[in-house]
Amino acid sequence: MKIGELSEKSGLSRDTIRLYEKNGLITSTASQSETNNYREYGDDVLLQLQFVTGARSAGISIADLRELMNAFFDSCDPSQAENVLVAKIDELKERTLQIENVITFLDAALERVRKGMNET
Amino acid sequence: MKIGELSEKSGLSRDTIRLYEKNGLITSTASQSETNNYREYGDDVLLQLQFVTGARSAGISIADLRELMNAFFDSCDPSQAENVLVAKIDELKERTLQIENVITFLDAALERVRKGMNET
DNA sequence: AAAAACAATAGACCACGGTCCACGGTTTTG
DNA sequence: CAAAACCGTGGACCGTGGTCTATTGTTTTT
Numbered sequence: 427m428k429i430g431e432l433s434e435k436s437g438l439s440r441d442t443i444r445l446y447e448k449n450g451l452i453t454s455t456a457s458q459s460e461t462n463n464y465r466e467y468g469d470d471v472l473l474q475l476q477f478v479t480g481a482r483s484a485g486i487s488i489a490d491l492r493e494l495m496n497a498f499f500d501s502c503d504p505s506q507a508e509n510v511l512v513a514k515i516d517e518l519k520e521r522t523l524q525i526e527n528v529i530t531f532l533d534a535a536l537e538r539v540r541k542g543m544n545e546t
Numbered sequence: 547m548k549i550g551e552l553s554e555k556s557g558l559s560r561d562t563i564r565l566y567e568k569n570g571l572i573t574s575t576a577s578q579s580e581t582n583n584y585r586e587y588g589d590d591v592l593l594q595l596q597f598v599t600g601a602r603s604a605g606i607s608i609a610d611l612r613e614l615m616n617a618f619f620d621s622c623d624p625s626q627a628e629n630v631l632v633a634k635i636d637e638l639k640e641r642t643l644q645i646e647n648v649i650t651f652l653d654a655a656l657e658r659v660r661k662g663m664n665e666t
Numbered sequence: 667a668a669a670a671a672c673a674a675t676a677g678a679c680c681a682c683g684g685t686c687c688a689c690g691g692t693t694t695t696g
Numbered sequence: 697c698a699a700a701a702c703c704g705t706g707g708a709c710c711g712t713g714g715t716c717t718a719t720t721g722t723t724t725t726t
Contacts, residue, residue: 462722464673484644485605498655504662511656518649522642524604529638535618536631542624561685582692584703
């Protein structure tokens with residue numbers, strides 16, 4: 427499919443898709459026609475974009491994502507890949523801890539607010 | 547304490563502390579002396595900064611944090627505060643889901659990489 | 667063929683979060 | 697007192713992630 431359709435299906439703007447591709451998060455196959463240089467995407471790219479979108483909204487940077495992609499697809503140095511993966515997993519677990527910390531705090535605040543409302 | 551000491555204890559730069567204060571995440575009491583306008587911070591600010599730092603590293607924006615602070619301290623409209631809190635909590639839970647999603651994916655990738663290494 | 671819709675590229679632009687710098691004032695130290 | 701260390705302010709600056717625009721080229725539609 428071409429970028430417009432992918433944009434439609436993924437919910438991302440064409441610009442964002444091109445940005446992701448430029449940063450190596452997705453790949454377009456060589457264009458079909460000889461007369462244009464339109465990007466052509468396979469269906470798998472849609473799944474990849476869904477993953478990327480989730481990861482981005484989880485706060486993972488594009489650079490990190492690219493590194494992860496490389497670790498995932500690139501078998502040239504498996505022990506290196508393993509290191510990257512382990513490091514990122516740890517980082518993400520740490521992040522969830524922080525978030526849960528904040529949630530706990532907010533829950534307490536919520537409790538407090540609700541009590542205050544009843545007092546009135 | 548003055549900003550230098552707070553910077554020392556919090557591990558944040560003076561600039562960052564001023565930025566946070568400008569954005570309403572912390573508050574300094576009026577300066578002691580009449581001749582200067584140095585900021586003066588209470589011990590509680592250190593705790594607040596720790597919270598802010600955790601929240602920031604969890605990917606919560608300064609603007610959101612300010613909103614949360616307002617919801618927390620400001621009792622002028624409790625039901626409004628409650629709404630904000632509930633919304634943010636939901637948002638954070640959603641975020642943890644996304645992160646766990648990514649972790650699962652990375653765990654699978656890790657597994658795969660390790661298998662590949664044994665094959666050799 | 668002509669118009670409309672789509673695509674590529676480059677570059678400007680934006681918000682965010684944070685750092686750095688230059689300047690001038692204040693306090694502390696020796 | 698003099699120098700060093702500290703503080704405040706304003707503005708420039710930077711990287712990140714994304715959007716918008718202008719220009720040009722291609723495909724599709726009528």
